[in-house]
Structure formats: structure tokens, C-alpha cells
Amino acid sequence: xxxxxxxxxxxxxxxxxxxxxxxxxxxxxxxxxxxxxxxxxxxxxxxxxxxxxxxxxxxxxxxxxxxxxxxxxxxxxxxxxxxxxxxxxxxxxxxxxxxxxxxxxxxxxxxxxxxxxxxxxxxxxxxxxxxxxxxxxxxxxxxxxxxxxxxxxxxxxxxxxxxxxxxxxxxxxxxxxxxxxxxxxxxxxxxxxxxxxxxxxxxxxxxxxxxxxxxxxxxxxxxxxxxxxxxxxxxxxxxxxxxxxxxxxxxxxxxxxxxxxxxxxxxxxxxxxxxxxxxxxxxxxxxxxxxxxxxxxxxxxxxxxxxxxxxxxxxxxxxxxxxxxxxxxxxxxxxxxxxxx
Numbered sequence: 282x283x284x285x286x287x288x289x290x291x292x293x294x295x296x297x298x299x300x301x302x303x304x305x306x307x308x309x310x311x312x313x314x315x316x317x318x319x320x321x322x323x324x325x326x327x328x329x330x331x332x333x334x335x336x337x338x339x340x341x342x343x344x345x346x347x348x349x350x351x352x353x354x355x356x357x358x359x360x361x362x363x364x365x366x367x368x369x370x371x372x373x374x375x376x377x378x379x380x381x382x383x384x385x386x387x388x389x390x391x392x393x394x395x396x397x398x399x400x401x402x403x404x405x406x407x408x409x410x411x412x413x414x415x416x417x418x419x420x421x422x423x424x425x426x427x428x429x430x431x432x433x434x435x436x437x438x439x440x441x442x443x444x445x446x447x448x449x450x451x452x453x454x455x456x457x458x459x460x461x462x463x464x465x466x467x468x469x470x471x472x473x474x475x476x477x478x479x480x481x482x483x484x485x486x487x488x489x490x491x492x493x494x495x496x497x498x499x500x501x502x503x504x505x506x507x508x509x510x511x512x513x514x515x516x517x518x519x520x521x522x523x524x525x526x527x528x529x530x531x532x533x534x535x536x537x538x539x540x541x542x543x544x545x546x547x548x549x550x551x552x553x554x555x556x557x558x559x560x561x562x563x564x565x566x567x568x569x570x571x572x573x574x575x576x577x578x579x580x581x582x583x584x585x586x587x588x589x590x591x592x593x594x595x596x597x598x599x600x601x602x603x604x605x606x607x608x609x610x611x612x613x614x615x616x617x618x619x620x621x622x
Contacts, residue, residue, distance in 0.1 A: 305391065305448055306490070306491060306493055309493070310516055312620065313544040314544050321609040321610055322610070322611070322616060323612070324582060324610050324611055325354055325612040326352045326354075326584075326605070326611050326612065327352055327353060327354045327355065327584055328341050328355060328356065328586070328594060329355075329396075329549070329587065330355050330357055330381075330384055330589070331357065331358075332361055332398075333358070333361035334380050335361070335362075336381040336384050337384065339595075340593045341355070344593075344594050347595070347602060347603060348603035350613045352613060353390070353584075353613050354392060354586075355388055356394040356395070357384070357385065357393060357394075357396070358395065358396040358397070358398055359378055359395075359434070359435050359438055360398045360400065378437055378438035379441075381438065382438055386447070388614075389618045390617045390618050391447050391620060392447060392450060393447060393448075393450070394449075394450045394548070395451050396452050396455060396549075397435070397452065397455070398462075399464070400427075402418070402424045403418075408462050409461055409462065411465060413463035413464065415464065415468065415471035415474075416471050418475060419474060419478055432479070436487045439483070439491065439492065443490065449493070450517060451492050452497040453480075453494070454475065455497040455498075456497065456498060456501075456521055457472060458498040458503045458505060458507065458508065459501050469507050473508065476508075476510040480494065480510075493516040494514055494516050494517070495519060495548065496517070496518045496519075497518070497519045497521060497548040497549075498538075499520065499549075500520055500522035500530060505534050505538055506537055506540075506541075509541070512543075515543060516543065517544045517545075518538045518541055518543045518544070518545055518546075519545065520538060521548045522534075523588075525553070527570065527574040528574045531578070531579055532578075544583055546585060547582060547585040547586065549588050550571070551588045551592030552592065552599065553566075553591055553592055553598075557591075563591075564598055565599060565600070568599055568600070568601050569604035569605045571585060572611055
């Protein structure tokens with residue numbers, strides 16, 4: 282009898298915890314959806330903090346040192362990444378879950394953005410090996426299991442964040458309208474089936490309640506909504522862009538994505554050549570240009586996430602980060618750390 286009572290208490294506590302997380306997620310999404318109604322403090326600043334075991338608050342601290350501002354939220358990825366001799370090297374997910382999570386938890390903001398650079402389950406190589414046939418992925422148990430194993434590992438990290446009351450804005454299969462990832466530029470029906478499989482894996486099989494779903498194509502001259510999986514499976518939309526020219530390059534993406542009437546942002550931003558990951562070609566960007574042109578041309582954008590290495594706001598290539606973060610349209614940590622308390 283005592284064991285049954287104990288089981289009942291545990292189930293009640295788990296149910297209460299999940300309900301609390303779901304309420305936090307709903308509250309955050311409502312907050313995001315209302316940002317465009319504000320006169321100021323309506324665009325969140327974000328910074329990607331690195332891959333797997335390399336995740337660090339180093340750039341965020343440098344940005345604070347240079348500007349006096351802590352960015353509003355963080356971005357991360359559990360997948361390790363090495364870039365050697367012009368190609369990306371596959372590495373498995375392992376102990377980096379705790380490294381990444383500690384940085385996120387210590388930062389004190391109750392939400393974060395996650396990328397998912399899934400290793401290629403067809404070739405056992407990195408996400409950038411685009412050899413894949415999505416049509417057979419879900420039917421081939423051996424291949425599907427390799428994908429499942431990656432999601433199992435990620436779930437352990439997501440569960441820890443859920444226990445800490447942190448909402449995850451998850452960008453699965455991002456930049457699907459480009460051809461560089463194994464899931465990119467594939468048949469839209471097969472892609473959407475894979476998206477739904479991932480969605481159900483985390484929300485039903487793993488029973489995670491702290492995930493909001495982000496549809497994230499890249500700034501590329503193809504239709505942005507071709508791979509859209511449907512409103513049920515998407516909470517937020519964004520576009521990834523590596524360019525120093527904001528207007529008019531964003532025009533078509535902004536037009537198509539804003540038609541979905543979802544909170545809209547810039548999921549990855551870098552002002553340098555996207556193919557130059559080793560920073561061989563120096564570039565200089567005045568970061569206040571980003572918020573000036575959002576205000577003038579793209580007022581529905583409510584967040585931006587700058588990428589790492591020489592794309593980062595912390596890199597000495599760039600200037601006017603202080604002016605960007607001090608702009609009255611920008612939301613920094615002093616506001617976001619108060620959310621969901």
C-alpha cells in the first residue's frame with residue numbers, strides 16, 4: 282500500500298512539473314508573439330556559445346566587457362565539431378551535454394536556442410555529407426536507429442534543462458532549402474515526414490514538455506515555405522543569413538516567412554563569408570547596422586542570433602556592438618533573465 286501511495290505522489294509531482302513547464306513555454310511564446318506591439322525593447326540579442334565540449338561563455342563575456350551588456354539569450358549545439366583541411370569531421374555526442382548545460386543554466390536565462398547538426402546516419406559522417414535518401418530513412422531500421430541514438434543522447438541533456446525550468450527553442454533540420462546538409466534540398470514530402478518523426482520522438486516518446494519548435498530556412502534564392510511542416514509542428518520561424526548586406530537581401534524571405542503569422546527572427550547571423558569558417562578572409566561589420574535596418578525594413582523580426590568564431594559580436598574584426606546592444610529596440614539579459622520567474 283505504501284509503495285502505491287509513493288508511486289501516486291511521484292506521478293503527481295511529475296505531472297505538476299510538466300504542467301509548470303508547459304505553462305512557462307506558453308507564456309514565453311505569448312511574450313514573443315506580442316513583442317512587435319511594443320514601441321521599444323522588441324528585438325532580443327543572442328549569441329551562439331559553441332559546439333559540444335567547446336561550448337563556452339567566453340564570447341558572451343567579451344561582448345559584455347566591450348559593451349557593458351549581456352546578450353539576451355544563448356544558442357548552442359550538443360554535437361561536437363572539428364573543421365580540418367576544408368571538411369567537417371564527424372564526432373559522436375558524449376559528455377558535452379553537461380558542459381553545454383552548465384553554461385546555459387549558469388547564465389540564468391530560462392530559455393535557449395538549440396541547433397541540431399545531426400551526423401549523417403547513412404554514411405556515419407558529419408551533417409555536411411549530403412549523401413542521403415530521406416525516402417528510405419524511416420523504413421530502414423538500421424539507418425533510423427543511428428538517428429534515434431543521437432536523439433536519445435540529446436534527450437538526456439534536454440531532460441536536465443527541463444528539470445531546471447529551461448525552455449528549448451529547437452531548430453531541427455535547419456537550412457533545409459540549401460543543399461549542404463544531408464537533409465537539405467530533398468523531396469518536401471520526405472522532409473516533412475522526417476520532421477514529424479523527430480517532433481513525435483521528443484514530445485511523445487521522450488515526453489519532453491520544454492521544447493518549442495523553430496522552422497529555420499536559410500537566405501537562399503528558393504521558396505522558403507516549400508518544406509514547412511505545418512502550424513501544429515512549428516512555434517517560431519526564422520531565417521539564417523551570412524551577409525553584411527541586410528536590405529534588400531532579406532526581402533523575399535521576410536515576405537514569405539512573415540505570412541505564417543508566427544514569431545519571426547534571425548536564427549543565425551554572420552556578416553562574413555559563410556564558407557570561410559577558418560576566418561582567412563577578414564571582414565569588418567558595424568553591428569548597429571543590423572538593428573537600424575530591422576527597424577526600417579523588417580520590423581517583424583523579434584530576435585537575432587549571431588554565430589561564433591569571426592561571425593561573433595565578440596570578434597575584433599567588427600565594431601559598434603555597444604551601439605547595437607544599447608539601442609532602445611534591443612532586449613538584453615536584464616529583461617530576459619526576469620522572464621518565467
